[in-house]
Amino acid sequence: MPADVPVDEPQGRLTAAGHEPGPDAWLRWFWLWELYFAIGFVALVVVLAVSGGTTTDRVGAIAAVTVMAGWYVAFGRRVILREQPSWWPSRIYMLGNLVLLVVGVIFQPMTSFALFAVCPLAFITLRLSEAIFVVIPANLVPVLSALAEDGVRTVLHGFLPGTLLTITFAVLLGTWIHRIIAQSEERAELIRELEKSREEVSRLSREAGVAAERARLAAEIHDTLAQGFTSLVTLVQAAESELDGDRAKARRHLELAARTARENLGEARALVAGLMPSALGTGSLDDAIRRQLERLAEETPIKATYQVEGESVALPTVIEVVLLRAVQESLTNVRKHSGASEVSIRLCVDGAAATLRVADDGSGFDTARPVDGFGLVGMRTRAEQVGGSLLVHSGVSGTTVELEVPR
Incomplete structure (x- = not known):
């Protein structure tokens, strides 16, 4: 997803390029x-x-x-x-x-x-x-x-x-x-x-562009590579625990780990090339979200449901990236922190906006306390970059993440 700050935008000059200002x-x-x-x-x-x-x-x-x-x-x-x-x-x-x-x-x-x-x-x-x-x-x-x-x-x-x-x-x-x-x-x-003044503005614009690009890369790495490596570690540990017992189950964990590693490699290549996420490169947003749920079902006993409402989910790529990353981060949090047994995803698209709702029945957390890590901060930053908003409701009955972005 491109940064929203222009870098090195062409500018006219008050004096000829490569020349000192002329005399009065x-x-x-x-x-x-x-x-x-x-x-x-x-x-x-x-x-x-x-x-x-x-x-x-x-x-x-x-x-x-x-x-x-x-x-x-x-x-x-x-x-x-x-x-x-x-x-x-x-x-x-x-x-x-x-x-x-x-x-x-x-x-x-x-x-x-x-x-x-x-x-x-x-x-x-x-x-x-x-x-x-x-x-x-x-x-x-x-x-x-x-x-x-x-x-x-x-x-x-x-x-x-x-x-x-x-x-x-x-x-x-x-x-x-x-x-x-x-x-x-x-x-x-x-x-x-x-x-x-123009030199100073140009310098500040370059610095802002560099900072925005660093933030974008940090969000991409967190939402793709870091989560993928977390899944790999979990699957390898699960396979290791089954080696002396159920070898078929251990083999299934290793196959899933290999597939996750290949997907992670694809994400790394897409990140280097500056392309759309690999999950979106092989299908629609709807397909990408379903694959995320399939992986969750293969890795955990969590029951997952997915519902689509409204118009076609064919959206601008920048909006699809924000929605997909929100799904990935939400499912990662469900897997790692919530202890939930069920999670539901609902995507509603109308003429003005696309709304994503991810809810689980886990233990929840205190939304007023500072949050460690980059997950929620990254989701909120992505939403703001496209003019959207992110709301998080959490309590003893579970956590709900609601993301709304304009079309």
């Missing part, structure tokens, strides 16, 4: 930022080269911008791409950018166009509050430069409105950039956690 979404498109940075650097150098002012001013501004680009390639890029962000290197990097921006604006005010790279870098490398704190004074550098050269009136009419608009745009755009990066990192962390 924004890192996959990081090359676009670098292309933007490179184009912006070249354009700014060209603008500064053709701008007015002295040669010293142009060279000084171009030098400041070039150092800023080198500062990004040598240090800033590693700060951005670092897996675990470290805020002090980020702060040092942005402080260097601000110093170079101020130097470049001092030589040539048009160096302020570098803000199109400095502002996004602030939001990429720093916390949001820190980035805003950096972006606002960075955008005020050109204003302060113009204030020093042209006076307050020129700044109020020419620079301040555009600067305020630039600051507002930079803060909004930077906040959006920062949110995209944060969401990308959160999703990456969520994917890693999901991968770990």
Whole structure:
């Protein structure tokens, strides 16, 4: 009977099989930022080269911008791409950018166009509050430069409105950039956690499958091989006691022991192959139950009766296995423990369920006390695996086992 827990069920993966999780979404498109940075650097150098002012001013501004680009390639890029962000290197990097921006604006005010790279870098490398704190004074550098050269009136009419608009745009755009990066990192962390969770679920599923298979094998071994060996020992002992007396009776015990051994061998082969019980492989459930009663009559003086009611007993194999094992275990308990003189089996099959009732007139036992062994526990477990139920009533007048399973 197959275990009811799936083992190693195929699963989709959040990442490609055999590959590590890919980089964050924004890192996959990081090359676009670098292309933007490179184009912006070249354009700014060209603008500064053709701008007015002295040669010293142009060279000084171009030098400041070039150092800023080198500062990004040598240090800033590693700060951005670092897996675990470290805020002090980020702060040092942005402080260097601000110093170079101020130097470049001092030589040539048009160096302020570098803000199109400095502002996004602030939001990429720093916390949001820190980035805003950096972006606002960075955008005020050109204003302060113009204030020093042209006076307050020129700044109020020419620079301040555009600067305020630039600051507002930079803060909004930077906040959006920062949110995209944060969401990308959160999703990456969520994917890693999901991968770990799925690995844990897969491991637990395998362990549950192994435990279920062990329980199934334990029940099969108890209900087939162990009971068969018990019968063999009983029959051999009976034959041994008759060797010096009734040899014909001893021979009959030995023949029955040989037949039991062959059946046990068949059960062992079926167990190894994972097939249905050998008793069901050669006939119907009805035939298998009758053979169990015939063996009981041959081995013991217990009188046995069998009655079938309702529809045909052709049932799904998994249900037939549960019913047959219940009959085997019940008869074994009658034989070994009850001291009964009579046992009756009634099987009732209708459209909704199959009900098995095994009753004997033995000494009974206390159902409230813990039961040693695997028999009753195994029967109850089998019944629950197919959605059924098992009831045991026992007293001085005998024991009744009732098993009901849905069709």
